[in-house]
Amino acid sequence: MQHGHRLQVGLVIPLSSCTCPQALVPILRVNVRNDFPSPGIAVGNGQLVKPQDHITQRGRHRKVGPMKIGIIGAGNIGGNLTRRLTALGHDVSIANSRGPETLSALVEETGATAVTAAEAARGAQVVVVTVPLKAVPDLPAGLIDGAAEGIAVIDTGNYYPQQRDGRIAAIEDGTPESRWTEEQIGHPVIKAFNGTYAQDILSNGLPGGSPGRQALPVAGDDAAAKQIVRDLIDELGFDTVDAGGLDESWRQQPGTPVYGHQGDAEAIVKALAEASPERTAEWQA
Numbered sequence: 001m002q003h004g005h006r007l008q009v010g011l012v013i014p015l016s017s018c019t020c021p022q023a024l025v026p027i028l029r030v031n032v033r034n035d036f037p038s039p040g041i042a043v044g045n046g047q048l049v050k051p052q053d054h055i056t057q058r059g060r061h062r063k064v065g066p067m068k069i070g071i072i073g074a075g076n077i078g079g080n081l082t083r084r085l086t087a088l089g090h091d092v093s094i095a096n097s098r099g100p101e102t103l104s105a106l107v108e109e110t111g112a113t114a115v116t117a118a119e120a121a122r123g124a125q126v127v128v129v130t131v132p133l134k135a136v137p138d139l140p141a142g143l144i145d146g147a148a149e150g151i152a153v154i155d156t157g158n159y160y161p162q163q164r165d166g167r168i169a170a171i172e173d174g175t176p177e178s179r180w181t182e183e184q185i186g187h188p189v190i191k192a193f194n195g196t197y198a199q200d201i202l203s204n205g206l207p208g209g210s211p212g213r214q215a216l217p218v219a220g221d222d223a224a225a226k227q228i229v230r231d232l233i234d235e236l237g238f239d240t241v242d243a244g245g246l247d248e249s250w251r252q253q254p255g256t257p258v259y260g261h262q263g264d265a266e267a268i269v270k271a272l273a274e275a276s277p278e279r280t281a282e283w284q285a
Contacts, residue, residue: 064235066090068148070120071112072139073130074103076198077156081128084201084236086110095120097135122146126228129185130156130193133177134165136184144187152225155181155189158254159283167285174277176249178219190220190229191249192240195259204262205237215239215265217258217272219249241268251275255283 066089071078074096086092092112094103100114107114118140121127125148131139136157144151159177161167170180178191193201196216206213216233218240220226230240243251251272252258258271 064088064231067125067232068123069093070115070122070124070127070147071095071130072117072120072128072143073156074106075130077193077196077201078128078130079106080198080201081130081193082106082110082112084205086112088235093120093122093124097131116140117143121151123148124151126152126154126232128154128156128193129181129189130154132164133157133159133168133171133181136181139185143185150224150228151187152222152228153185153187153189154193154229155191156193157181158194160254161283161285172285176247177253178249179246182246188220188222188225189246190218190222190226191243191246191252192216192218192229192233195252195254195256195261197260197262200262201236207237208234208239212264213237213239214262215241215268217241217243217252217268219243219246219252221245239265241265241272243272250277253279253283255280 068091069085070093071082071085072095074082074094078094078096082092082094087110092110093115094106094112095115095117096103097117100116103112103114106112121144123146127144127147129136129139144153155178157177159165159168159171161172168180171177178189178194182189193216200214204214216238218226218230218233219242220229226242230242233240243249250256252275256271256275258268258275261268261271263271
């Protein structure tokens, strides 16, 4: 069952042969469970819906059953996801670049299992890759080997060329950050949590249907994997907005309106629609 909010970002290409960013006009489609879309957003079959138009409420949320989850990276995001996911009853394995022995405090706090990065995906239904982009090429080869069938791989990463990662030519040339990460690890990824403050994961979750419930954009090409991620985020206490395929995931990269946004689904839809593919100077090498 689909739930949360679903934003599809399509592109209208003019009759001219130009496909430069200025010639691409975004069309946003959203299915809303509890709220109304912004004026002029196309819904469902593409017809415009006004704020006062009724939208049928969707059914009850599907509860996520206990899953085996591997988290690669024990920084702020990885650590707080470990805390929340173990508290929800998931079987969490956590890895970092320094070895399992350095994770004893987090293991003692949460009950997670410390493993190496090469072991994190074994039998996992979800793997979270939450390491600096510059470290992604150094992840073990065959990282997803041994994972459960239908695994969902979440990429939380951001490209910080001036602050941390140095120049990555493909990203500077326009490849979306998560598409680049996908190519490095050799498996499709779902982009989520990249613009979420780590503390929000611990403190901002609310039950489904709560007014003003914070929403997270989620982008990716694998519909089944994306739904797994959206269900998991819902269990963590957040609504989701489907931000389209991975080629549209630039809409949630650093420097875009949605990056760091703590608004509800309607606000996230609006912020995604306002994004520009042009990187600002702060986020260029």
